[in-house]
Every structure is written in C-alpha cells, then in structure tokens.
Amino acid sequence: MAGLSRRRQRVFDIWPGFVDVLSTLLIIVMFVLMVFVLAQFFLGQALSGRDAALDRLGRQLSDMADMLSLERQGNEEMRLSLSQLSGQLRDANARAESLAAQVREVDDTKFENSRLRDQLAGVAKLEQDVAALKALRAELEAEVARLGGQLGEKEGQIAAERTLSEEARAHAALLNAQLEQLQAQLGAIQQALDASEARSAEQKVVIADLGTRLNAALAEKVQELQRYRSEFFGRLREVLGAREDVRIVGDRFVFQSEVLFPSGSSQLQPAGQDTLASLATTLMAIAARIPGDVDWILRVDGHTDRRPINTAAFQSNWQLSAARAISVVNFLIERGVPPERLAAAGFGEYQPIDPGQSDEALARNRRIELKLDQR
Incomplete structure (x- = not known):
C-alpha cells in the first residue's frame, strides 16, 4: 500500500494548464472574430451606402427616360399636327389662287353680281384664314424648336447622370486604392519617425557636447581678456599716478x-589730451600682446549730471555726453588705436553713480568711463 500511494503522488495533474491554454486561445479567437465582424459591418455599411446611391441614380435615370419618351411622343404629335396644318395651308393657298383667277376673269369681263361679291368675301375670309394658319405654323415651329431644345437638354442630363454614376464607381475604386496607399505611407512615415527620433537623440548628445565645449572656450577667452584688462588697468594706474579725479569703479576706468x-x-583741453595720449600708448602696448582670436573692444561711455543744458551746440545732456565720448574715440584713433576696436556711447544724466544733490555728487556723475570688453 505504501508503494501504491507513492506512485499516486508521482502523477501530475496537467488539466488546469490545458484549461488555461484553451481559454487563452478562445479569447484570442473571439477577439479576432469580433474585429472581423466589425470590419465586415463597416464595409457593409459603406457598400450599402454606395448601392443606395446607385439605386437612386438608376431610378432617376428611369424617370428621365420616361420623361424623354413622353417628350418624344409629344414631339411626334406636334410634327403630325404641323404636317396636317401644312396640307390645309397648301389647299387654302390653292383655293385662294383659284378664286383670284376667277376674280381676275371677272374683272376682265366687267361683270358684277352678287355671286362675285360672295366669292370676293370668301376670298377675303380665306386670306384671313391663310394669315392665321401662317401665324399658327410659325408658333408651332417655335414650339417644336423649343421642345427640341428641351429634348437635347434632357438627353444631355441623362448622359451626365450616366457619366456621374460611372465616375462614382471609379471614385470608389480610387478611394480604396488611395486608402491602401495611405496605409503604406503611414507605415513608411512611422519608420522614418522612428529613425528621426533616433538621429535626434544622437544629435542632442552631440549638441550638448558642443555646448559644453563652447562654454568652456568662451570662459577661457573671458578669463584671458580679464587678465589683459587687469594688466591694462594696472599699467594705466602706473602711468596716471594716484589721482583723485581718475579712479577704477568695478571693471571701468573713470575720468572726471x-x-x-x-x-x-x-573739445578736449590740453591736459586731457596728454592724459588720453598716455592711455593710447598703454592700450597699444597691451593690444600688441592680445591674441588675434580674442575679439576685444574699448568702450567709451559719456555721462553728465542731472542739471539740464540747452545751448546752441547741445540742446540736451544726451547730445553733450555722446559728443564727449565721440571726441575721446576720435583722439584715440588719431593716436593709432584701430577704429574697429573702439565704441562710443552717450548716457546723459540717466546712469548716475552718486544719487546726491551736492556739488561733489554732481561732479562725480560728470565722467568718461573706459571699459575693455569683449565684442
């Protein structure tokens, strides 16, 4: 018994695994059938709509064919009536000619009697009938022409409807072909998008690397310019000496x-020209050692105090500050400084360094600032 129980324990029950597999397959089959049924439903809706449109066009063509047959029957009746009236008109013309001949014979014989008068009256009536018949014939011919035109229009409409029906079928086939092409294009676009996203990720990495390199290069150039700026200000301080009216404020050299x-x-006064000449000599000496790839520039800024000015030469502090900066630039150019390395700007009274109202504060605000900067 113990051996039998051990053999039973070794038997594995695989039925739940088969049930899971079958249930999974059943769900997949149901999903595929549902998709197929939905596709058949939408396709049937589209085809039924097209069949309904074609049936409607067929009914319209049948109605137009009936109308065309009626118009043709009416035209035949009109033509028959017109031929009968033409025969009557010919008979009336013959009778009128016969009576006219009789009248001429009567005129020749100069007989006047009551029968002749009746015949003349009959001739006049026949002439009236002939005129009426001619008018009726003209109306009938116009009506026949009008009906012929309408018949041509109806035939053209029927031909157009037939063409439209054929175009609708061709358009449906073309739409199906275009749908297949669009699906193919959508797949190609998706592949191109995936490839573009991959390239974009690679380019972002390259751009980030280039940005890091550029920032490092810019920082290196700025540090190099800062070194030459410090040397320029240091040597300029040695040349000008310790003067109270010439000082360094931040990264600028300030002249009162x-x-x-x-x-x-x-207009530069002689003492100012001597000071600027020393500055130009120092700048040229420093500039000769600045590497060519460092794009430096000496900016000259003119400032005034807040007291307004209105003279024949200067109508505002803007004009005075700009003119003074330009005068300094022109003098430095005369002393050999390259013009492309200079810039002049006028700020008027709108950038004070001392907000006070005293004469000392106003004097500090009247200044020329020099800054060695990167362009």
Whole structure:
C-alpha cells in the first residue's frame, strides 16, 4: 500500500494548464472574430451606402427616360399636327389662287353680281384664314424648336447622370486604392519617425557636447581678456599716478569730465589730451600682446549730471555726453588705436553713480568711463 500511494503522488495533474491554454486561445479567437465582424459591418455599411446611391441614380435615370419618351411622343404629335396644318395651308393657298383667277376673269369681263361679291368675301375670309394658319405654323415651329431644345437638354442630363454614376464607381475604386496607399505611407512615415527620433537623440548628445565645449572656450577667452584688462588697468594706474579725479569703479576706468573737457564743451583741453595720449600708448602696448582670436573692444561711455543744458551746440545732456565720448574715440584713433576696436556711447544724466544733490555728487556723475570688453 505504501508503494501504491507513492506512485499516486508521482502523477501530475496537467488539466488546469490545458484549461488555461484553451481559454487563452478562445479569447484570442473571439477577439479576432469580433474585429472581423466589425470590419465586415463597416464595409457593409459603406457598400450599402454606395448601392443606395446607385439605386437612386438608376431610378432617376428611369424617370428621365420616361420623361424623354413622353417628350418624344409629344414631339411626334406636334410634327403630325404641323404636317396636317401644312396640307390645309397648301389647299387654302390653292383655293385662294383659284378664286383670284376667277376674280381676275371677272374683272376682265366687267361683270358684277352678287355671286362675285360672295366669292370676293370668301376670298377675303380665306386670306384671313391663310394669315392665321401662317401665324399658327410659325408658333408651332417655335414650339417644336423649343421642345427640341428641351429634348437635347434632357438627353444631355441623362448622359451626365450616366457619366456621374460611372465616375462614382471609379471614385470608389480610387478611394480604396488611395486608402491602401495611405496605409503604406503611414507605415513608411512611422519608420522614418522612428529613425528621426533616433538621429535626434544622437544629435542632442552631440549638441550638448558642443555646448559644453563652447562654454568652456568662451570662459577661457573671458578669463584671458580679464587678465589683459587687469594688466591694462594696472599699467594705466602706473602711468596716471594716484589721482583723485581718475579712479577704477568695478571693471571701468573713470575720468572726471573736468580732467578732459571744459564745462559744457566737447573739445578736449590740453591736459586731457596728454592724459588720453598716455592711455593710447598703454592700450597699444597691451593690444600688441592680445591674441588675434580674442575679439576685444574699448568702450567709451559719456555721462553728465542731472542739471539740464540747452545751448546752441547741445540742446540736451544726451547730445553733450555722446559728443564727449565721440571726441575721446576720435583722439584715440588719431593716436593709432584701430577704429574697429573702439565704441562710443552717450548716457546723459540717466546712469548716475552718486544719487546726491551736492556739488561733489554732481561732479562725480560728470565722467568718461573706459571699459575693455569683449565684442
């Protein structure tokens, strides 16, 4: 018994695994059938709509064919009536000619009697009938022409409807072909999009690397320019000496306006020219050692105090500050500084360094600032 129980324990029950597999397959088959049924339903809707349109066009063609047959029957009746009226008109013309001949014979014999008068009256009536028949014939011919035109229009409409029906079938076939082409194009676009996203990720990595390199290069150039700027300001301080009216504020070398210009003027005075000449010599000496790939520039900024000016030469502090900066630039150019390395700007009274109202504060705000910067 113990051996039998051990053999029973070794038997594995695989039935639940088969049930899971079968249930999974059944779900997949149901999903595929549902997709197929939905596709058949939408396709049937589209085809039924097209069949309904074709049936409607067929009914319209049948109605137009009936109308065309009626129009043709009416035209035949009109033509028959017209031929009968033409025969009557010919008979009336013959009778009129016969009576006219009789009248001429009567005129020749000069007989006047009551029968002749009746015949003349009959001739006049026949002439009226002939005129009426001619008018009726003209109306009938116009009506026949109009009906012929309508018949041509109906035939053209029927031909157009037939063409439209054929075009609708061709358009449906073309739409199906275009749908297949669009699906193929969509697949190609998706592949191209995937490839583009892959290339974009690679390019982002390259751009990030280039940005890092560019920032490093810019930082290196800025540090190099900062080194030459420090050397320029240091040597300029040695040349000018310890003067109270010339000082360093941040990264700028500041000259009080009185050192360079008379009050209210943009003409350099002799002492100012000597100071700027020393500055130009120092700048040229430093510039000769600055590498060519460092794009440096010396910016000259003119500033005034807040007291307004209105003279024949300068109508505002804007004009005075700009004119003084330009005068400094022109003098440096005369001393050999390259023009492409210079820039002049006028700020008027709108960039004060001392907000006070005293004469000392106003004097500090009247200044020329020099800054060695990167363009």
